[in-house]
Amino acid sequence: MTQEPRRSRLLVENGHLIDPSQQLDRIGRILVVDGVITAIDPSDGDLPPETERVDAKNHVVAPGLVDLGVEMREPGFEEDETIHSGGLAALAGGYTTVLCTSNTAPCIDSPGAVEFVRQKAARAAGARVHVIGCLSKNREGEQMAELGLLAEAGAVAFSDAPRSVPNDALLKRALDYCRMFNLPIFDRPEVPDLANQGIVHDGQTALILGLKGLPTEAEDLAVARDVRLAEATGGRLHVGPVSTMGAVDMIRRVKSRGIKVSASVCPHNLCLSDKELRSFDARFKVHPPLRSERHVEMLQQAVADGTIDVIQSGHMPRSREKKMNDLDLSPFGAATLETTLASINTYLIQTGVMNWSAAVDRLSTAPARIAGIPGGTLQVGANADLIIIDPHKKWTVDGNQFLSRCNSSPLDGKELAGQVLMTMVGGETRYKVH
């Protein structure tokens, strides 16, 4: 490292800037110097010498997406994904920051495990990776993990997801305890007894096909418990992903009473219904399960009006040999990082359910705020984590083309509109379509 670091100067111009963190929704230009956004709409005279120009005409320029729960599967399940492959898949999907979940083997319930992920991620040079620590020791749902030490090691949130915290008293204690670190707890709400090992939404399709149903009340009851405990303790709680009208209803009500909870939803629950299961194809076995059209409609409204704060990819990669089984044996899961933005554009923006500004808020600004981490903004002084999107470019989803190790996608074969052309992390172009 004897060389003087090269000063990098980049001007992204002519693009449609979307940044809900500063109500930006217009054509403009952004100047990036040494990995930091230094000016919005600088005049030509204000540009430093030798500024490289990127033309984003007809394209959307937005803060890089932020995800609240990506399964990296490393250590322990590298056949599904690694921190490297997951980080690249994230970049291809327009994510500049992801939170990785704690359900690895060993799980992330010790400072050493947090450190492992952070070092691997730094070497991988994909999207930025923050760590979600386990809420309970060994994810067993009995005793709190060493939350303070995990926080010290860099964990930004705590969760046993995709498992729900089964023990009410434990969740209450953890919400209470975490107030001293001001860190959020994420719960994937589901009452196991009521879920009863169901594999698809307990509706008409499950009835006709004879498939074991996952009833909506398994989620509704868990959400009711979660929000009540958040109210009782004053702790920071994020529930999600949610998938039912009942959950939406409950969240809307407690928010109107001023209780601090936030919620997320997965793109597949906003785009597809349980009718897809008619094919018996395990790529539609996802969690939360695809629900009926009425739920899909209500979720779309809730994410448009802000009742649901976050759209979360729900990236749960599982290897080809695991997913090529029948519906009972195949695990829940799908690769979603590389399709989330395009699916939201296709199913929600182009259909008029929400605009770009709201979408970028749910995909970037809101999750960064909820996790309490940098990102989700193009404000001057922020890291230059940004993406350039061609909102009209049509492409057909083909799981075999994914950078993720998982090729299973509920959107496989579907035509989507919207392609990420460039993903920049800290001013460095880490992904680009040629």
Added chain:
Amino acid sequence: MSSLHIETTPSIEFPKGWKRRHLLDLESLTAEEITILLDTAQKLKSLTNNCKTKVPLLTGKTCANLFFENSTRTRNSFSLAAKRLGADTVEFSSSGSSVAKGETFVDTAKTIEAMGVDWVVTRHSTPGTPHLLSRELGCSVLNAGDGPHDHPTQGLLDMLTIRQHRGSIKGLTVALVGDIAHSRTARSNIWGLSKLGAHVIICGPPTLVSPRWTELGFEVAHHLDDILPRCDVLNLLRIQFERQKARPFPSVHEYAALYAMNGERMKKAKNDILIMAPGPINRGVEITPEVADGPHSVILEQVNNGIAVRMAALWLLAGAQQSN
């Protein structure tokens, strides 16, 4: 040794309306296709002298029974059906096979197919497995029961039995009683009978009969005694203890009191009611011996008709495969 007698000139014409290479479920079949299957079964039944003698319609072909779930009657019925038409059979069951060694069912099926078979008859505990196989294999796939989803030949043999007694399905009131939630036989009956114009009543405790059946246009009842006087046919389904994680009713004793077809209840039924059961029957649970062995019971005729509809299915699928 009448079964070894081979007729030399069977006369049966291939029906024009049949195009399918697989028999996966009754839900996707049209009324015309179901009628072709039933008509063909009836013809083959008489050609084989009530399924007892051989006709060489499928000589040189091979049928693989690929059962990932226990079965005695269905498996033997398919084997006999194949043999009556002159085909060879190969048996495969999951116990003691490579499935126990971790092979996926698709790989197992592909291996069997590579041995050169014309049909794979499959039973599996997971709904949709025959549908997945039909996309992976070049040969014909017959569903012999996929979890609680469908069991098309069972539905067909039930309908054939009713037709033999009543001439037609149309206009009859047929009640399916019992463990609807876990029953593939129930679903096959529901689709098949309703397509052929029967009025189907789905009867059982609310924990086993979803109210969603009403949304789909079917009559739902919880008290057998209320609907009994209206029924032309009762199909009494077995309680599938093996598929239930939690008992959906307080006791077998209570279930029998509410739903078992017994001598007392027979007095409330129509004089010409048909009593059917797909078997195996739990005597004393869904049916008492006096009814099971009584004059209204057609349970053993159902078993014989099973061979007839399976011969029809094998023959029709082979014909469709040939013409493709």
